[in-house]
Amino acid sequence: xxxxxxxxxxxxxxxxxxxxxxxxxxxxxxxxxxxxxxxxxxxxxxxxxxxxxxxxxxxxxxxxxxxxxxxxxxxxxxxxxxxxxxxxxxxxxxxxxxxxxxxxxxxxxxxxxxxxxxxxxxxxxxxxxxxxxxxxxxxxxxxxxxxxxxxxxxxxxxxxxxxxxxxxxxx
Amino acid sequence: xxxxxxxxxxxxxxxxxxxxxxxxxxxxxxxxxxxxxxxxxxxxxxxxxxxxxxxxxxxxxxxxxxxxxxxxxxxxxxxxxxxxxxxxxxxxxxxxxxxxxxxxxxxxxxxxxxxxxxxxxxxx
Numbered sequence: 001x002x003x004x005x006x007x008x009x010x011x012x013x014x015x016x017x018x019x020x021x022x023x024x025x026x027x028x029x030x031x032x033x034x035x036x037x038x039x040x041x042x043x044x045x046x047x048x049x050x051x052x053x054x055x056x057x058x059x060x061x062x063x064x065x066x067x068x069x070x071x072x073x074x075x076x077x078x079x080x081x082x083x084x085x086x087x088x089x090x091x092x093x094x095x096x097x098x099x100x101x102x103x104x105x106x107x108x109x110x111x112x113x114x115x116x117x118x119x120x121x122x123x124x125x126x127x128x129x130x131x132x133x134x135x136x137x138x139x140x141x142x143x144x145x146x147x148x149x150x151x152x153x154x155x156x157x158x159x160x161x162x163x164x165x166x167x168x169x170x171x
Numbered sequence: 172x173x174x175x176x177x178x179x180x181x182x183x184x185x186x187x188x189x190x191x192x193x194x195x196x197x198x199x200x201x202x203x204x205x206x207x208x209x210x211x212x213x214x215x216x217x218x219x220x221x222x223x224x225x226x227x228x229x230x231x232x233x234x235x236x237x238x239x240x241x242x243x244x245x246x247x248x249x250x251x252x253x254x255x256x257x258x259x260x261x262x263x264x265x266x267x268x269x270x271x272x273x274x275x276x277x278x279x280x281x282x283x284x285x286x287x288x289x290x291x292x293x294x295x
Contacts, residue, residue: 118238121285127238128245128276135249143257 003165006052006079007158013045014154031150036090046086053161054079067116074109078102106157110134113164126167133160180229180287183278187226190247190271194219197260197268211259218254218268221247225275237288241279248272
């Protein structure tokens, strides 16, 4: 539930930040340009969304399920790094560190989730979706311009967390 | 030899073969004589290998666990989508192959497919 709230709030703040930024064009404007403009919406969205995301993964237990524990741990780290990225100024070393490690932690969370889903054939459908999103993120980062892969990666991540949260609700 | 494959597995086999043939066709259309198109041709060959491997997985004596076939279907679909969006292959061929790959995910996730892979395939 908290994961669902986290991404919903973050998405809402992202949309407000984009609408607030003059001359935004999807696929042609960098997300970092929006952040550079000291957008209050983005700062609030990142801070609150990151906190909620971190709390959503607290308490993930799973005896004999190292993938699930790993997924929870990396989601917590992702949330923390997103909060740091929202709080610290663009251009600070800690900001760049936070963005990079938020991305890395998120990819590791997806890989851990993948391991848990395919282990004993638990959630094959969700595992397939995770693979699709991973391939999409990888392809975008390697082959596309930054204007495309920044927003594409954000949206892919939001979709994954949304579906993961809905799955947790019905699990 | 008894063919006790469910209908959906046979469909998956057919889709795999069809996807492989379309990937070969895509590689021919992609090559334009320049050295840069060789990368796209190589990617088409990767797709061809994945499709034929998936088709083979759904064949009567196919190998591969349920997880492997499902994972490969998802990877194939991801590559098809990426190549189509990036423009590495003809949009129409890419779209058709994407649809085929997505259908193969559905085939792989099906309960009858899972049952056949885990138990019935062992029956000769």
